[in-house]
Amino acid sequence: MKSFLATYKIISLLVLALLVHQGYGQEVTASIDRDSLLIGEQIEVQLSASADPEDLILFPEGQTFYPLEVINESGIDTLSKRPQLSLRKTYKITQFDAGDYLIAPQQITINRTPYTTETIPVRINDVVVDTTAQGLYDIKPLGQKVPEPKSYWPYVLIAALVAIGLFVYFKRSREKKRVISPFEEAINSIDSLKQIEVIESASIYYSATSIFKTYLHRRLSLSTEQRTSKELIGLLNSLGKNEPYYEQTKEQQTGLKELLNRAELYKFAKQMVTDEQRSADLLLISQTIEAYEVGYLKKLEALTTVPQKKNRLKQRTIIAVSTLIVVLGTLGVYGYLTGYQNLWDSITLNPFKKSYQQVWVLSSYGFPPVSIESPEALIRNEEGFSWILNEDLTVSIRIEKRESESEIDFVALSEAQLLRFEKEGFSTILPKSEIYNTKEEVTGYHSFGTALDASNNERSFDHLIFGGKGFSQEVVITYPTGDRWAEQIAARIMESIKVTTEL
Template sequence: MKSKNFRYNNTNASVFGLPFSGLFTFAFLLLPLFLAAQVTATIDSTSIKIGEQITYKVQVETDTTNVVVFPEGQTFLPLEMIQSYAIDTTKEDAKYKLIKKYGLTQFDSGAFTIPRQKIVIGTKVFQTDSLQIEVKNIVVDTTKQGLYDIKPIIEVEKSPSQWWKYLLLTLLVLSLLSFLLYWFIWRTKPLTKEEKIALLPPYDRAKLALQNLDETNYLQNAELKDYYSELTFIIRKYLDEKVYDRALESTTDELITRLNILKDGNQIDITKDDIKNIETILKRADLVKFAKSAPDVELAKLDRNTIDLEIDQVKEALPEPTEEEKLQDQKYQELQEKKQKRNKIIITAAIVVGLCIATFVGFGLKYGFGYVKDTIIGNESKELLEGDWVTSDYGFPAITISTPEVLKRDNPPIPEEIKAKLQMTVFSFGNVSEALSVKLSTLKVSPQEGPEKQGGQEEIDLNQVSEKAIQQLENQGVSNLLVKKEKFVTPNNAEGLKTYGTASLPVANTDKYYDGEYVLLHFTAENVIQEIAITYRKGDVYAQEIAERIVNSVELVKEEVAKKEQEEN
């Protein structure tokens, strides 16, 4: 990219590569129009009090075939237009007499000048005379009117926000999730009958099982096989838990042999008769279950009582548990409780993580995973995009623009040799080293005295202005600029030049660069050059959307627009 340097000298001063001489020589061109002037402007008073309204009246006489365009907006600055009245039209022969009135005011005292206003009649542009007005202070007689302190600031209640709805919804979801986790996992559930029986000591469980056997109808229905099956299971289960841990799967002979060995080894203090009684009942039960033997019901009852008695005998024969065994049992119970608690924690964590993943996937499929991630983790550009935007006017003539943050005034240095010839205002947010930067500048050049160029005023070349703006970016450390240009039209039909493309933007306090994009908008009117510069990181979808939104919000009143529309019509 080849760019020209700024040049300043006394004989032929220039701004943005454009000479001052010849830029503002309208007088020669506009003189014939003023000689045939059909426009007059008057005010109803040249002296008003602060805040008092004056009426500015423009009167136009023209052919009925011409279309007349009156000024609109705040073109009367430093006076403020507070009302624009309807046009009063009367017809005299083949001409129209149009009267347009404006209500103007000023809230500062002093002498002010209402600037010349442009009136478009057909294809010609007419200018009114500038008018002087004096705004006087209101004299207050303090002897009759008391003075009061300034009233304190009154806090204004903000418009209601909807954040509480999202907070309420979040609390409801969390409350529901917590309740479900408590109810199904952490709640101490009431024990079922089977669970209560399982917690009983082996002896009590065996006694209870015998009582339940008595309540069955096996004997009344002569179902001796089922009766003996449960009866032998009761004694085998008790022996399995307290004497021999393989009593359930052992045969009758194996179990009896084991009991005798334990007795001979003095590990259990049970008599031979007790062992013999158990053997007799077990073998009778085997005959009933496998040989289809049918003993008398009374004998079955007697066997039941014998088993009841032998359970008592075995309990008394068992040695008392030592303190070490009791301690081991206590530790086992504690380990079981810790295990249950750990399992509950694992299940709860798995459910919460699963719900979080499901929520992330659900919102990701709907809104995009990048958007959900940035919402959770946070993204500076996203916060700017979704924050409260500010729409304001900057510079004079004003440019209306919407930005995520208020643009703050800068005071760029201007060389002394041209300071008297320039009026520059700059408002900015961020810089080229940050994720997003916005700069708005207005350059107003005072008309220069000297010979006029042939052909009248020299038009400002926005392409040269764009070249100088590119050079300014390079001076700020931006490199590898890819430049594209196209015509740009604002929503209110003001035309300008759009320069945009990709570039390498510097990383602050390093010699590194990151891929970025930039947009430059340039406008011109008479002795004013206006520029909007935006830079942002490439690939940042939020910053790109911010830039597009800013560009689409730009509005400014260009005086040439009305004339061009008239020519097209």
């Protein structure tokens, strides 16, 4: 019995010691530096864990404080509390929306066993701004922008390249030798021979004839280098017959022949020549070269002038035809869009078209008034008011008052107007009549038809009669038959008529 009790006590002490060791060795806590803060401020959260030195402790990582946001987290600090170790880690968290929040329980793992901290309440407060206590300040002016320094290196480089290019260009231009024509070269060579005072006759005449032959070869494309004087004379005579531009007078031919013969004589006979004879022969060579140069230039002008005239004539023809095509094409398109009759009226400057398209005048005439719209205002005359365009289109208004207040006789007034037409030279009058109503529903009488005027041209007429007791109002329009612009003028005038039939 005693041994059983002793064993029981030992087991109880061991169990109690184990429980005390576990409860004391694994402890986790969470704390904050404050529980109320403004939007955007940060609070520090410390997580601590106590365990034996050989235990493995893992703190939470990442955004585990949701809905609060982790801004920063520190490393793990180790504090020695013998016989145990205390580990601590600090987190800085914040929130940008006002309200009451709870820091969620955080899990700390010790030897693969999870332990959680308690929930901690936190209040996030709004930032209150007292606008009445703030000072009022003017709007700051715009700051002057300091211009960035410009780089001039590209411009300097471009200027340098241009200068180098111009230098090279002008240098090469100066280096180029002026091209001398065969004529200038021959004349300059002859002039050089004239400047020489003492020289052998054979040499001077040989040089002169060589200069002459070289000119003929280069300028006229004649094979003269290996020819004798006799062959050269024959060649030049043949050239003169075939090419009128190079034909020489008999004096020139004789002088040249004698000069070439003397040259051969001085060459083979070694005879001396006087200064006067030498100067005369050199002058003859110069004149002969000039004569052939004149012929060459005339031929060149003739060859270039004819093609140029033909080209100018061809260009003028092309321009004229092109212009005609463009004009006809433009007129064709205009006629297609607006009508070919309208095109013809524009080309012939139809006066009725111009009158119809101009700004019209609206006026009232007489009493009781007759109001019409017309291209121009009517002019008062003995019989009333009238307007005439080119003696072809006439508009007249006649208002008559009567002592009697009887109703007017429309037919009698119409026949009276036909008699006036006859007095004006109208013939073959074909009248018609109808009752006519204006836009204002005023009833009148309309006499219309065609007639031949004094020039035997067909004319149309419209005679409108209105009135009341004791008065009559008449509008007479005549115009060429078949002219659509004249017809439109007459129709527009008739549509614009306004009359008053009461005194």
